Amino acid sequence: MKEMEMNHPKRSETGVLIAGAGPVGLTLACELRRRGVACRVIDKLEAPLTTSRALGIQSRVLELFDNMGIVERVLEKGRRVFDTNIYEGEKLLFCYHFKVLSASEVPYPFIIELPQDMTERFLYEKLLELGGTVERMKELTDFRREPDAVIATVHDTSTGTEVAEEIRARWLVGCDGAHSLVRKRLGFTFEGNLFPEQFVLADVDMDWKWKPNKQYYWLHRDTLFMAQPLPYSGQWRIMADIDPADGGAAPEPSVELFQRLLAERTGDKRTVISNPTWLSTFRIHWRTTDNYRSGRVFLAGDAAHICSPFGAQGMNCGIQDAFNLGWKLALVVNGKAPVALLDSYTAERLPAARDISELTQSITNLLILKNPEEQDERDHVLVPLLNQRRYQYMLVRRIADLTVHYRTSPLSRTYRARLEEEILPSMIAGRHTLYAGDRAPDGHCQHSETGEKTRLHREFRGPHFNILLFAGDSSAPHINKLVRIGRRLHALVGDEVKTHIVVNDRCTRHDLDWNGSLLCDPGNKLAEKYGAPADSLYLIRPDGHIAFISHPVEWVKLLTYLDSIFRITE
Numbered sequence: 001m002k003e004m005e006m007n008h009p010k011r012s013e014t015g016v017l018i019a020g021a022g023p024v025g026l027t028l029a030c031e032l033r034r035r036g037v038a039c040r041v042i043d044k045l046e047a048p049l050t051t052s053r054a055l056g057i058q059s060r061v062l063e064l065f066d067n068m069g070i071v072e073r074v075l076e077k078g079r080r081v082f083d084t085n086i087y088e089g090e091k092l093l094f095c096y097h098f099k100v101l102s103a104s105e106v107p108y109p110f111i112i113e114l115p116q117d118m119t120e121r122f123l124y125e126k127l128l129e130l131g132g133t134v135e136r137m138k139e140l141t142d143f144r145r146e147p148d149a150v151i152a153t154v155h156d157t158s159t160g161t162e163v164a165e166e167i168r169a170r171w172l173v174g175c176d177g178a179h180s181l182v183r184k185r186l187g188f189t190f191e192g193n194l195f196p197e198q199f200v201l202a203d204v205d206m207d208w209k210w211k212p213n214k215q216y217y218w219l220h221r222d223t224l225f226m227a228q229p230l231p232y233s234g235q236w237r238i239m240a241d242i243d244p245a246d247g248g249a250a251p252e253p254s255v256e257l258f259q260r261l262l263a264e265r266t267g268d269k270r271t272v273i274s275n276p277t278w279l280s281t282f283r284i285h286w287r288t289t290d291n292y293r294s295g296r297v298f299l300a301g302d303a304a305h306i307c308s309p310f311g312a313q314g315m316n317c318g319i320q321d322a323f324n325l326g327w328k329l330a331l332v333v334n335g336k337a338p339v340a341l342l343d344s345y346t347a348e349r350l351p352a353a354r355d356i357s358e359l360t361q362s363i364t365n366l367l368i369l370k371n372p373e374e375q376d377e378r379d380h381v382l383v384p385l386l387n388q389r390r391y392q393y394m395l396v397r398r399i400a401d402l403t404v405h406y407r408t409s410p411l412s413r414t415y416r417a418r419l420e421e422e423i424l425p426s427m428i429a430g431r432h433t434l435y436a437g438d439r440a441p442d443g444h445c446q447h448s449e450t451g452e453k454t455r456l457h458r459e460f461r462g463p464h465f466n467i468l469l470f471a472g473d474s475s476a477p478h479i480n481k482l483v484r485i486g487r488r489l490h491a492l493v494g495d496e497v498k499t500h501i502v503v504n505d506r507c508t509r510h511d512l513d514w515n516g517s518l519l520c521d522p523g524n525k526l527a528e529k530y531g532a533p534a535d536s537l538y539l540i541r542p543d544g545h546i547a548f549i550s551h552p553v554e555w556v557k558l559l560t561y562l563d564s565i566f567r568i569t570e
């Protein structure tokens with residue numbers, strides 16, 4: 001019977017098949033569904049994991065969750081952590097504060113601690129709201145490629161008997177985690193290494209003096225003890241590196257082991273550890289694949305990159321992969337963009353993953369330094385530098401993923417007439433002025449008609465592109481030139497692009513012939529952030545990165561750019 005079922009598999013079809021319903025697969029499914037793309041999500045597990053795993057959600061990903069409409073749930077259930085304190089014994093060696101990010105720069109100047117199972121639950125609920133679901137107990141076991149489709153072989157045990165299913169998908173995305181079958185079948189490398197140390201982890205009750213809106217590290221000789229507050233349960237996540245006994249396996253994690261490590265490494269002999277809800281051991285790998293795409297098959301998340309949990313980046317990076325791929329794949333599937341648009345996925349996300357891998361390796365290295373001379377350099381050279389506000393700001397922006405950029409992407413174009421030519425990415429790499437590829441800055445502004453206060457990112461919400469036309473304090477006739485551009489744009493690309501005309505506080509809607517979004521920028525604060533002179537244009541992608549800049553607004557340049565994405569002609 002079983003043989004017969006395997007010989008005659010059940011056959012079905014879908015637009016996009018997503019293998020893996022972790023945070024990355026779920027985000028991608030939401031991003032596709034929100035754009036009307038039919039997709040199926042399969043997962044080999046019977047039910048989602050219930051362990052806490054990734055706790056830290058960075059500011060940049062909170063912005064993406066805001067765009068998706070789930071940030072309120074995440075903020076309500078998560079714990080806001082504002083500081084990380086690093087001690088050497090009793091002495092506070094270093095503290096970095098998320099509050100160095102100003103509220104006008106980012107609405108979330110903190111890291112949210114939320115157990116991964118809860119993040120996955122919110123993403124899953126969003127997927128259900130969007131009409132999607134997860135098909136559980138369905139394991140992708142192989143796939144083969146045809147010119148216009150991928151034929152996925154799926155082992156289905158959801159009905160209690162083993163059934164083979166062949167799913168014919170136009171596109172396949174492997175969100176199937178670190179041991180990704182999709183990556184292995186594509187023959188992509190997964191190069192990197194692992195730290196020699198072993199780590200133990202526990203989620204436990206600890207009735208102690210430390211504040212639940214901070215996270216703590218204790219450096220003790222060449223070892224580490226770390227504590228992170230868990231939300232709503234009141235528990236703490238504690239972690240430590242541990243010497244394997246005589247070169248063998250690490251000791252099993254237990255309350256007794258952590259009680260001893262707490263006393264040895266922090267000097268705290270009084271706090272009682274109890275009620276472990278998760279005990280685990282792990283090694284730290286850093287590995288990145290060499291490509292994210294081969295034809296109709298993609299990788300995203302841990303399938304493409306893994307890194308140290310110190311710095312809280314792995315899941316955050318994967319969710320940004322999904323956001324990056326979601327809008328591009330949707331445009332292609334919906335026949336609105338050429339397939340070549342998808343080439344930018346690897347070009348943008350592979351460097352981002354490498355950068356994050358370097359960051360988390362550096363953080364981990366600094367925390368578990370063994371060499372006394374290097375420890376000395378860390379404590380007396382690096383730490384005083386990082387305690388300076390300027391360097392701390394740079395560090396925190398990087399950890400919060402606010403510096404992720406695609407300046408060298410084929411999709412990023414900056415045009416400034418005064419340079420009389422398009423600026424090549426190679427000319428601008430590493431400079432601090434705002435360029436195409438950067439995250440579009442957020443900031444306060446007002447609805448011009450009502451005076452109601454808002455934020456730019458709030459106005460960007462939705463699956464579409466946004467375009468900012470900065471008018472400065474130009475006169476009404478001049479602003480009307482921008483209005484005409486807004487209208488022509490709408491006629492060309494419809495709802496794919498939402499136009500916002502940004503005027504200073506001296507202008508009202510009555511002066512203009514415009515029903516679209518009209519934002520007031522009192523004191524030209526937004527214009528300053530963007531470095532936007534009057535008569536300038538910023539096209540913002542659905543993932544919140546700047547696609548195209550034009551100073552001044554040049555319709556033909558804009559048209560040429562849009563044509564490269566949407567294949568339009570006037």
Ligand SMILES: Cc1cc2nc3c(=O)[nH]c(=O)nc-3n(C[C@H](O)[C@H](O)[C@H](O)COP(=O)(O)OP(=O)(O)OC[C@H]3O[C@@H](n4cnc5c(N)ncnc54)[C@H](O)[C@@H]3O)c2cc1C
Binds near residue numbers: 311
């Ligand atoms: C202790 C710890 C702490 C961490 N802390 C953080 C943190 O603070 N911040 C952060 O950003 N990251 C953190 N991470 C990393 C984070 O957990 C991962 O990056 C994240 O889980 C990756 O999500 P994913 O969806 O890519 O993969 P996964 O979460 O691994 O999901 C993959 C899914 O695919 C399914 N699957 C696998 N193979 C198949 C198949 N063949 N067919 C069908 N389904 C399949 C699996 O069942 C699974 O559900 C931490 C990790 C650990 C272990």
